[in-house]
Amino acid sequence: MRYQFITAALAATAALQFAGPAAATDLEVTHWWTSGGEAAAVAEFAKAFDATGNHWVDGAIAGSGDTARPIMISRITGGDPMGATQFNHGRQAEELVKAGLMRDLTDLATKEHWKDVIRPASLLNECTVDGKVYCIPVNIHSWQWLWLSNKAFADAGVPVPKNWDEFVAAAPALEKAGKIPLAVGQQAWQTSGAFQVLMVAIGGPDIFKKVYGDKDAAVAGGPEVAKVFKAADDARKMQAKSKVQDWNQATNLVITGQAGGQIMGDWAQGEFQVAGQTAGKDYTCLPGLGVNAVIQTGGDSFYFPLLKDADKSKAQEVLASTMLSPAxxxxxxxxKGSLPVRGDVDLNAANDCMKKGLDILAKGNTIPDTNQLMTEDSLTQVNDLFAEFFATPTMTPEDAQKRFADIVSKAD
Incomplete structure (x- = not known):
């Protein structure tokens, strides 16, 4: 009840703050949130913005960010900008900002003290170019999770694993029970993301930072990363019968007990919630694969292209402010299943897995997201490699590692 009261009161305050005599303004917002959990989350943004007297025009683009981003960028560079658009934290909108196509939000950020409330500070830093703020972070999403179906392990007659090694050891029992040990959607970003999680868990956060941050090709081709490729080979074998395409389809295999687990970001929580499942009862979450408990400071930000219409430009400010409001x-x-970017909000209603994430964040055990460390071009090459690796059993881990080290040596 306390949470409901606070949320309702703050929502009313936001509506009063932005309500005015001006006519309602339609503002198109583009994003790639189309799964059940994502749609439920984005509806909260739309509801809050509509309460200000404006109108959210939903511009959802089906598919992943890899599908949506080229469309968004083409519209902005082609002179047909939307009111606001989603990008991930990091360098994805860097060229658009430098081309002068994105709105400067520095005055609003100063007025509303974003620097004082956004945590960790690196999130706002990622929105800052040459001292000016160009975006607003709305959440913290971390790839560093293994989601497990309690039903699948019960059906297989083995305990729910507590770490990656136990998960690998349980694979034969899962297969004997007719289960897919590891659910993986057949898209490049999913297989690449799984590898990143394995690197942090098996190699450790420092190895991850040296490879993706420092672009250290010697480390990428060295013995510590060789262990990661061995783990990736195990993952490849465990997902051999996972024939789904989209990430939420893979999550559904875990939800329905058809698969033992999935390496996926915390956005998977939204799907478990929509399915009516309870963390700790129906499913188990292992941050850092139960080995290295860290939170990756990835997630989503919204940018606001420059518009000629004065009313829509004003509505952009209202939307930015509304997205960051506590309610x-x-x-x-x-x-959404993500963590808030504000450090001053009441999250008593958080579930077991979100509380684990908040605890890790509070301890400062964080690492950057790859989008914050490499350009889109470099990451595309990495993604393509792991799509091929997971789909090609004849490619040896050694050969894949050599190609990976070469990509890292040329990355920017």
Missing amino acids: TQVAFNLK
Whole structure:
């Protein structure tokens, strides 16, 4: 009840703050949130913005960010900008900002003290170019999770694993029970993301930073990363019968007990929630694969292209402010499965897995997201490699590692 009261009161305050005599303004917002959990979360943004007297025009683009981003960029560079658009934290919108196509939000950020409330500070730093703020972070999403179906392990007659090694050891029992040990969607970003998680868990955070941050090709081709490729080979074998395409389809295999687990970001929580499942009862989450408990400071930000229409430009400010308001941060992130970017919100309603993430964040055990460390071009090459590796059993881990080290040596 306390949470509901606080949320309702803050939402009313936000509506009063932005309500005015001006006519309602339609503002198109583009994003790639189309799964069940994602749709429930984005509806919270739309509801909060509509409460200000404006109108959210939903511009959802089906598919992953890899599908949506080229469309978004083409519209902006082609002179047909939307009111606001999603990108991941990091360097994805870097060229658009430098081309002068994105709106400077520095005055709003100063007025509303974003620097004082956004945590960790690196999130706002990722939105800052040459001292000016060009985006607003709305959540913290971390790849560093293994989601496990308690039903699948019960059916297989083995305990729910507590770490990656136990998970690998349980694979034969899962297969004997007719289960897919590891669910993986057949898209490049999913297989590449799984590898990143394995690197942090098996190689450690420092190895991850040296490879993706420092672009250290010697480390990428060295013995510590060789262990990671061995683990990736285990993952490849465990997902051999996982024939689904989209990430949420793979999550559904875990939800329905058809698969033992999935390496996926915390956005998977939204799917478990929509399915009516309870963390700790129906499913188990292992941050850092139960080996290295860290939170990756990835996630989503919204940028606001420059517009000629004065009313829409004003509405952009209202939307930015609304997205960061305490009430909206709570409502959105509870549905999305992500962590809020504000350090001053009440999250008593958080589930077991979100509380684990908040605890790790509070301890400062964080690492950057790859989007914050490498350009889109470099990451595309990495993604393509792991799509091929997971789909080609004849490619040896040694050969894949050599190609990976070569990509790292040329990355920027």
